[in-house]
Amino acid sequence: MTEPATRRTGPLSFVRRGGRMSDGQERAWRELAPTYVFDVPRDVAETSVHPDARFVPQQEFGRVAPLVVEIGTGQGHAIIHAATEHPETDFLAVEVYHGGLARTMLDADKAGLQNLRLIEANAPEVLQTLLPEASTDEVRIFFPDPWHKKRHNKRRMISPGFGAVVGRAIRDGGLLRLATDWEDYALQMREVLDEEPEFERAFDGEWDDRFAGRPMTAFERKGLDKGRDIRDLTYRRIAR
Template identity: 50%
Template structure:
């Protein structure tokens, strides 16, 4: 998510994350990074949460070449981790854990894996898990493409969530965006047939890119193809508002936008976006 966990200056336990030292695409250094260097140290309640709850809820991911890399031989065993067979929901870029923890509490019959590279965000997630006494959430400090490309068994995921990834709004940085054709291939690998890939962003240009990626993929179909076009389209509303873009047309006649996902709670980040007058875009792609 676009949420940035704050970064206090106290020492942290364990291996620090050094996100600037490798690509967000793990060992695939040829790919441009999709995150920037941020602080990773913990203090106070976050450090205490990590010390008390990491053993129970943080997946012990074997590393390869960097602190958030995933060893290519490692495969996540959800049944062993959760002690049961249940549909698995994976959130990429879980931020402070607001969405995934609320969903886990509301859906005890499902298991949830929160994937995030920044330890402060994961520590916040541990706090929320412990406060609610949940047992159906695990967190993984790992690069998303490696998680989808090798760590998760093929076809093992019921739903994949990517909510408010970094928009990299400058045109020269669009190549750093996470959601692109190569990422769709990884998402397709991880999802079971009929599984859902849910996306959300508050940047109109990224929303269009996401829609185009889904449309171009032979592995997905837009679950709301043609819906919410014209005056009902959030893109038409964004063009009219001029909040984040110059209009490239008067009306979006393509559509394809999903209604707001009811399973996504209103996070602090999304609330700030709405308060600023930004338009929220939702997409739902079904694995063919």
């Protein structure tokens, strides 16, 4: 008899960070998670997504509105800013850092946000099965793990085939926004997405202008202070 699988076999491009949470972060998970966190049915791993699970935006937000998904939200600074500035749009944060999600919930509660939900799960699985096809107006991936050691480059999220993964969830004409402070990753992103049949460039020249909707965070400032250039890319989903 075949033993059931106990490890995921699909793409995984992160190392999960733990660490002790503060009392406030613990409170966030205890008191705020029922409001903000979508309880993901799991498959074989802690951050996996059961293939039959679905996140239906209209049901979760109680309305029909544009949906923006941010992958790797960290402490939530960018998505909290965006959700505050655009109450007419719904936002979905995808992150595996438990403490970061707690921080995001605390800030969302402080701001009184009703247009934000959080998912603690492996992003490719969210894009491949959890979100309905063509349900998302925009996907944002700001400063993904660069896996800067050459032997680890294969773990980068934006690699050949990613266009089909993310393109499944984005509606025709929707946008994919990217930013990184690692030059070789930026070059890889551009090379990969220029070849993906699901996308076309939505910018002129070598790089896109800095996305005005992204607030300057301590993380981005740290990269600038180290002399790294921030490179933005924007791609448009080609009609199916």
